[in-house]
Amino acid sequence: MRILTGIQPSGKLHWGNYFGAMKSMFDLQAKGEEMFMFIANFHAMTTVRDGKALREATRELALDYLACGLDHEKSVMYRQSDVPEVQELAWYLSCLTPMGLLERCHSYKDKMAHGFEATHGLFAYPVLMAADILIMNADLVPVGKDQKQHLEVTRDLAQKFNNAYGEIFKLPDAYIPESVSTIPGTDGQKMSKSYHNTIELFDVSVKKKVMGIVTDSQPMEAKKEPNGNSIYELYKLFATPDEVAAMADAFRAGGYGYGTAKKELLAAYHRLFDPFKARRDELAKDTDSLEDILQAGAKRARAAAAPIMDKVRHAVGL
Secondary structure, three states: OOOEEEOOOOOOEEEEEEHHHHHHHHHHHHHEEEEEEEHHHHHHHHOOOHHHHHHHHHHHHHHHHHHHOOOOOEEEEEEHOOOOHHHHHHHHHOOOOHHHHHHHOOHHHHHHHOOOOOOHHHHHHHHHHHHHHHHHHOOOEEOOOOOHHHHHHHHHHHHHHHHOOOOEEEEEEEOOOOOOOEEEEOOOOOOOOOOOOOOOOOOOHHHHHHHOOOOOOOOOOOOOOOOOHHHHHHHHHHHHHHHHHHHHHHHHHHOOOOOHHHHHHHHHHHHHHHHHHHHHHHHHHHHHHHHHEEEEEHHHHHHHHHHHHHHHHHHOOO
């Protein structure tokens, strides 16, 4: 079973990214699933217009994944731009893609509504995403609600190509990871870069942000319901079941303040992420080794893509 996922290097990763997507990937890796993870630097170009920033963000993303648990020997990690067959396949698919199909994509319309420039890259994003998936012969693709339609487009394009040229592409299915409740940000809303309420994985100001999480004005002695409390909901992500139960009991008993709870959350964060941080610092010292890992991943990815591309080129007459 081959599972493929892509991540845009468009900003620093935060707690929501780790518990919402990264951890699921590492869990699947531990189960022995065949994992392909690409850094979607072509896709990021629809919004990032600074070459130096994109290059650095790509490097930072690779470091974060390796530090937090990606095993580059078990899983294949590569830069999208290091697999030129992706762009080649995107052109073949474009020649079969109805304009109306792309015009109906919610993501494009949503970005237009939010003032994004109407570029061809943004419009044709689902075609490139389809090429990313189909070139690797993926069985499953983890998707969120905002990307589910794009996977449906991928299946549509695979079917159109198969109808025109013969059965070459398998139709990938969506993989919905075990649900994680909405991860609250520092202001109580969903943690999101758009809301400027995130706590980054290796945030230098993590203590300040945790201690600044918005709470209600109940006094320390008051009995409090933990469910729905941002501190408690975040603590559940980091702590053991026994630790979570103990915090819930403390809130309900009264005499337990939010300041104390925040300190426990901060301690739980450090228990999990300090080893990741140490590994990241070591990896960051050796730029050549990181590049070697990415190049080795690209070599494996291109080897996986080659049989599909041979069939496609022959089918279309090249």
